[in-house]
Amino acid sequence: MTTLARLDRVTRRFGDVTALDDVSLEIGAGRIVGLLGPNGAGKTTLLSLLQGLRRPSSGTIELFGGDPSAPSTRAHLGCTPQETALPATLRVREVIEFIGRHFDQPVPTAELAEEFGLTALLKRQTGALSGGQRRRLSVALAFVGRPKLVLLDEPTTGLDVDGRRALWDAVRRQHEAGATVVVTSHYLEEIEALAQRVVVVDRGRVLVDDELHAVLDQVELRMLRLTTPEAQAAIALPGVVDSRPEADGSLTLFARDADTAVRELVASGIPFRGLTVRGASLEEAFLTLTANANAAIAESLKENQA
Numbered sequence: 204m205t206t207l208a209r210l211d212r213v214t215r216r217f218g219d220v221t222a223l224d225d226v227s228l229e230i231g232a233g234r235i236v237g238l239l240g241p242n243g244a245g246k247t248t249l250l251s252l253l254q255g256l257r258r259p260s261s262g263t264i265e266l267f268g269g270d271p272s273a274p275s276t277r278a279h280l281g282c283t284p285q286e287t288a289l290p291a292t293l294r295v296r297e298v299i300e301f302i303g304r305h306f307d308q309p310v311p312t313a314e315l316a317e318e319f320g321l322t323a324l325l326k327r328q329t330g331a332l333s334g335g336q337r338r339r340l341s342v343a344l345a346f347v348g349r350p351k352l353v354l355l356d357e358p359t360t361g362l363d364v365d366g367r368r369a370l371w372d373a374v375r376r377q378h379e380a381g382a383t384v385v386v387t388s389h390y391l392e393e394i395e396a397l398a399q400r401v402v403v404v405d406r407g408r409v410l411v412d413d414e415l416h417a418v419l420d421q422v423e424l425r426m427l428r429l430t431t432p433e434a435q436a437a438i439a440l441p442g443v444v445d446s447r448p449e450a451d452g453s454l455t456l457f458a459r460d461a462d463t464a465v466r467e468l469v470a471s472g473i474p475f476r477g478l479t480v481r482g483a484s485l486e487e488a489f490l491t492l493t494a495n496a497n498a499a500i501a502e503s504l505k506e507n508q509a
């Protein structure tokens with residue numbers, strides 16, 4: 204597989220803040236890579252380095268085998284930033300054509316509009332578009348120049364369910380037609396819908412880098428909710444990987460194997476009532492694992508410093 208972009212031991216600092224901390228990553232042609240992480244994880248910084256908008260404090264970055272800040276390299280890159288300021292008085296058609304003129308072989312406007320559900324809006328001024336329509340246009344613009352690699356920074360933030368699905372469908376069609384995409388998101392659901400490979404970033408570090416199915420296997424947790432006067436003993440049971448006190452005084456335990464956890468609970472003799480078991484949403488499971496991974500990192504840092 205051809206490598207389109209490569210980060211090798213990249214660190215980026217902003218004053219005292221380390222936004223990216225020793226990150227190595229390769230983006231292979233033809234994939235959709237999901238960059239998943241909470242606010243401030245370093246996702247946007249990573250994209251800005253790939254775009255050549257910023258330089259790493261240390262480490263190296265290659266884009267299409269060259270320097271990301273060279274204009275000839277960037278001509279093959281398409282981007283949708285988190286917020287796009289579209290000129291409010293220009294019509295959708297005019298904006299698409301304006302951006303298209305920067306490229307040798309732009310996608311014809313009608314074709315692009317059809318792909319992103321913008322055909323009926325071509326004559327509309329961008330200032331009169333809804334949030335979802337504006338976002339669809341912003342993402343469509345990343346594809347105008349037939350880029351080798353597309354970077355989408357939280358493409359569906361603020362969209363309703365239908366808007367989100369329409370955009371995902373459009374991105375998937377572009378991918379089927381050969382596009383390589385890096386998409387950032389806070390939402391595992393979004394990454395699950397789009398990506399084949401998932402890179403989980405938190406506090407500037409890559410916590411997980413694997414195929415989607417492998418990550419989903421890792422985060423498949425069950426939740427046992429119960430009320431008990433012996434919460435600490437319940438939390439310490441074998442197989443319980445995390446816990447959360449609930450507002451109503453009950454306790455939620457996270458476990459990979461609910462059957463074993465229930466057997467352990469009963470065998471322990473810990474008094475409990477109102478037991479319910481359900482699957483953790485991927486979001487909940489992901490947060491649990493991220494927190495655990497961070498605790499492990501903090502622990503190993505402490506050990507290294509000792």
Ligand SMILES: Nc1ncnc2c1ncn2[C@@H]1O[C@H](COP(=O)(O)OP(=O)(O)OP(=O)(O)O)[C@@H](O)[C@H]1O
Pocket residue numbers: 217218220221222240241242243244245246247248249389
């Ligand atoms: N120009 C800057 N000056 C100072 N600090 C910055 C700058 N850009 C980013 N940071 C800091 O670097 C860290 C990573 O920020 P970044 O925007 O890359 O995160 P993110 O994962 O994209 O977050 P979000 O999901 O909220 O967009 C944060 O602590 C942020 O405050």
